[in-house]
Amino acid sequence: MSRPPFQLAPLDSTHDRAAFNGDSEPLNRYLREQVTQDVRRRVAACFVALADAKRIAGYYTLASASLLLTDLPVSTGKKLPRYPTVPAVRMGRLAVDKEFKGQGLGGALLADALNRVAGSQIAAFALMVDAKNEAAADFYRHHGFIALPDSRRTLFLPLATVRTS
Ligand SMILES: CC(C)(COP(=O)(O)OP(=O)(O)OC[C@H]1O[C@@H](n2cnc3c(N)ncnc32)[C@H](O)[C@@H]1OP(=O)(O)O)[C@@H](O)C(=O)NCCC(=O)NCCS
Numbered sequence: 001m002s003r004p005p006f007q008l009a010p011l012d013s014t015h016d017r018a019a020f021n022g023d024s025e026p027l028n029r030y031l032r033e034q035v036t037q038d039v040r041r042r043v044a045a046c047f048v049a050l051a052d053a054k055r056i057a058g059y060y061t062l063a064s065a066s067l068l069l070t071d072l073p074v075s076t077g078k079k080l081p082r083y084p085t086v087p088a089v090r091m092g093r094l095a096v097d098k099e100f101k102g103q104g105l106g107g108a109l110l111a112d113a114l115n116r117v118a119g120s121q122i123a124a125f126a127l128m129v130d131a132k133n134e135a136a137a138d139f140y141r142h143h144g145f146i147a148l149p150d151s152r153r154t155l156f157l158p159l160a161t162v163r164t165s
Helices: 025-040 105-118 134-142
Strands: 007-010 045-050 056-068 085-096 126-130 146-148 151-158
Touching: 007 105, 025 045, 025 056, 025 085, 045 105, 056 105, 056 126, 085 105, 105 126, 134 151
Parallel strands: 085 126
Antiparallel strands: 007 045, 045 056, 056 085, 126 151, 146 151
């Protein structure tokens, strides 16, 4: 039987954060213990994919960030204004519950984040991520992210290439 589609929404207090069980314990703990404080302090925004009214199947966070122009690949940097930094949005966390892995949800959350950021009235040159391990970096490369030449675990995707819906 096929599952109903997930609903994407900003995290709110009716969602069951305690039941979330992804592969990464730090990411489970972050959702359980830290995220609401970060949202309240406006240091992160959190969006969830809901399997039903309360059940969180996956989540991601976004916050504003910047990239040093000199850290970008030369071919990218030379097309940008000569300011020391370029505006970016960081996807600080992305996780899918074990029960929902491998069904396209990670990709759908990433697409939702790209759509949200590229569709914003506040400009950012790229969505960036700090991949926590090689498997995560592979996931982002698979989706077109480019690694910084001197920091291969930091990857970015220029938003001008993203078509918004
Ligand atoms: C990484 C993660 C979010 C992927 O979620 P998922 O729902 O299992 O992934 P999807 O089913 O959406 O996969 C989407 C695509 O990415 C590919 N993919 C998934 N994991 C991959 C990996 N580690 N390396 C390369 N490609 C990967 C899939 O093959 C699929 O490709 P396709 O669209 O061409 O068929 C999930 O495995 C997870 O929560 N991991 C632990 C936390 C983590 O590493 N977070 C990353 C941020 S640091």
